Amino acid sequence: MHQINCPWCGVRDEAEFQYQGDATKKRPGEDASEEEFFDYVYVRENPKGWHTEWWHHVGGCRQWVKVVRNTFTHEIHACGGPHDKLSVPKNKKGA
Amino acid sequence: MKYSALSVLWQGLTGHKGWARAWRDPEPKPEYDVIIIGGGGHGLSTAYYLAKEHGVTNVAVLEKGWIGGGNVGRNTTIVRSNYMLPSNTHFYEKSMQLWEGLEQDFNFNAMVSQRGVINLFHSDPQRDAFARRGNAMRMAGIDAELLSPQQLKEMVPILDFENARFPIQGGLIQRRGGTVRHDAVAWGYARGADMRGVDIIQNCEVTNIRVEGGKVVGVDTNRGSFNAKKVGMAVAGHTSKIAQMAGIDDLPVESHVLQAFVSEGIKPLIDTVVTFGAGHFYISQSDKGGLVYGGDLDGYNSYAQRGNLPMMEHVMAGGMAIMPAIGRVRMLRHWGGIMDMSFDGSPFICKTPIKNLYLNGGWCYGGFKATPASGWCFAHTIAQDRPHALNEGFTIERFREGRMIDEKGVGPNPWIQ
Numbered sequence: 001m002h003q004i005n006c007p008w009c010g011v012r013d014e015a016e017f018q019y020q021g022d023a024t025k026k027r028p029g030e031d032a033s034e035e036e037f038f039d040y041v042y043v044r045e046n047p048k049g050w051h052t053e054w055w056h057h058v059g060g061c062r063q064w065v066k067v068v069r070n071t072f073t074h075e076i077h078a079c080g081g082p083h084d085k086l087s088v089p090k091n092k093k094g095a
Numbered sequence: 096m097k098y099s100a101l102s103v104l105w106q107g108l109t110g111h112k113g114w115a116r117a118w119r120d121p122e123p124k125p126e127y128d129v130i131i132i133g134g135g136g137h138g139l140s141t142a143y144y145l146a147k148e149h150g151v152t153n154v155a156v157l158e159k160g161w162i163g164g165g166n167v168g169r170n171t172t173i174v175r176s177n178y179m180l181p182s183n184t185h186f187y188e189k190s191m192q193l194w195e196g197l198e199q200d201f202n203f204n205a206m207v208s209q210r211g212v213i214n215l216f217h218s219d220p221q222r223d224a225f226a227r228r229g230n231a232m233r234m235a236g237i238d239a240e241l242l243s244p245q246q247l248k249e250m251v252p253i254l255d256f257e258n259a260r261f262p263i264q265g266g267l268i269q270r271r272g273g274t275v276r277h278d279a280v281a282w283g284y285a286r287g288a289d290m291r292g293v294d295i296i297q298n299c300e301v302t303n304i305r306v307e308g309g310k311v312v313g314v315d316t317n318r319g320s321f322n323a324k325k326v327g328m329a330v331a332g333h334t335s336k337i338a339q340m341a342g343i344d345d346l347p348v349e350s351h352v353l354q355a356f357v358s359e360g361i362k363p364l365i366d367t368v369v370t371f372g373a374g375h376f377y378i379s380q381s382d383k384g385g386l387v388y389g390g391d392l393d394g395y396n397s398y399a400q401r402g403n404l405p406m407m408e409h410v411m412a413g414g415m416a417i418m419p420a421i422g423r424v425r426m427l428r429h430w431g432g433i434m435d436m437s438f439d440g441s442p443f444i445c446k447t448p449i450k451n452l453y454l455n456g457g458w459c460y461g462g463f464k465a466t467p468a469s470g471w472c473f474a475h476t477i478a479q480d481r482p483h484a485l486n487e488g489f490t491i492e493r494f495r496e497g498r499m500i501d502e503k504g505v506g507p508n509p510w511i512q
Binding site: 001002013014015018019021022038039041042043044045046048051053069071072073074 | 335336344345346348349394395399403404405438495508509
């Protein structure tokens with residue numbers, strides 16, 4: 001199973017976490033347009049490959065861990081906190 | 096050739112040397128009236144109904160692997176039409192009616208077994224919610240019945256009725272629901288489409304969708320480029336990727352893994368379909384004796400076609416909670432599929448902003464039971480360039496328009512849908 005390196009607790013099993021989806025979507029400000037809110041709520045790149053996503057450590061420190069994981073191989077490239085800038089390997093073109 | 100008892104008898108007497116290929120393996124033509132991307136249940140069903148209902152036979156189904164190798168080959172075989180929201184109720188009932196006549200229609204044994212589908216409930220409020228759904232079904236002319244614990248005991252005696260956490264207080268049954276042999280569905284539709292002139296092209300992966308002046312003109316593949324007057328996308332888990340090839344990059348879809356399991360073969364234990372919604376578990380028994388069961392999504396984006404141990408253990412725990420008798424049965428096989436989860440749990444069968452390009456997807460984990468009606472409606476939508484009444488709600492625009500079809504009522508969170 002996925003082994004997620006929580007910056008506060010260390011490497012833990014995926015069972016300790018609640019997935020919270022695409023971490024590249026930024027919640028728009030209050031005065032944002034309807035289109036910007038639609039994009040935030042509904043539009044997803046849904047890559048077959050490297051994906052930056054949230055795993056909420058509900059069974060541990062309850063912090064939000066940002067993870068760069070491959071949705072095809074389940075390999076994890078990097079884990080960090082919400083403010084960390086994580087490198088993302090390039091996705092191969094094609095299906 | 097037509098399959099019949101006579102053909103089986105004759106072939107048996109003459110050494111079984113006369114069976115013809117079930118479908119051809121033709122070289123693709125440079126141009127088609129319609130290209131369907133995706134040779135799964137829905138793509139093949141669409142091609143079948145295009146040919147049979149609309150006389151559109153200059154069609155190619157392009158499949159990147161082998162037909163039926165995707166989700167139609169990996170599901171838990173359940174068919175039912177016990178939905179509550181109007182857009183879903185009538186659509187799935189159309190599918191149920193097509194299932195009932197399918198084997199005679201496409202001359203193939205799909206083992207359509209209307210053994211009933213039971214949804215267990217464990218509390219008064221849950222009973223009321225299920226009664227509401229049952230009444231919604233009956234108002235639409237669909238069969239639904241509330242079963243008492245006593246009736247359930249007669250039908251499924253090995254359930255643990257006195258379970259402390261989930262006491263079984265009854266169930267909602269749709270007696271016309273049941274199971275269908277999923278591989279046979281792909282093969283039956285493939286054979287039926289092929290015999291009417293549809294080209295089924297396997298090992299043919301689409302790499303680009305060509306759009307000119309806002310209209311689709313063809314596709315590029317690893318077996319060459321083909322022109323088409325119309326293109327229909329029916330690729331389930333890869334919906335986002337295929338749509339992005341045509342420049343459609345704003346779909347509310349996430350691809351997630353759903354696991355399914357089969358046990359070793361045992362003597363007949365369950366002769367119906369039991370779903371334990373509260374515990375995320377559903378089970379039936381195949382004619383070979385294996386228990387066929389599954390649960391919920393693992394809960395993270397995945398195209399891997401396999402899941403992980405936490406959900407496996409959760410599914411087994413769900414099964415143990417209501418039928419501990421299966422505890423010593425061994426799990427024999429497990430696999431995963433790629434579910435294109437839409438943000439309201441309901442599908443797309445619609446036109447797209449690109450002229451003559453059509454979308455069939457967003458089936459989440461419920462696509463198998465929809466296979467006949469999905470193909471039937473998608474064929475109509477493609478042939479007539481407009482949806483049928485049964486699929487007119489299944490649009491991409493519904494999210495912008497506030498017309499979500501959210502059966503579970505949980506909102507735009509794909510791994511909860």
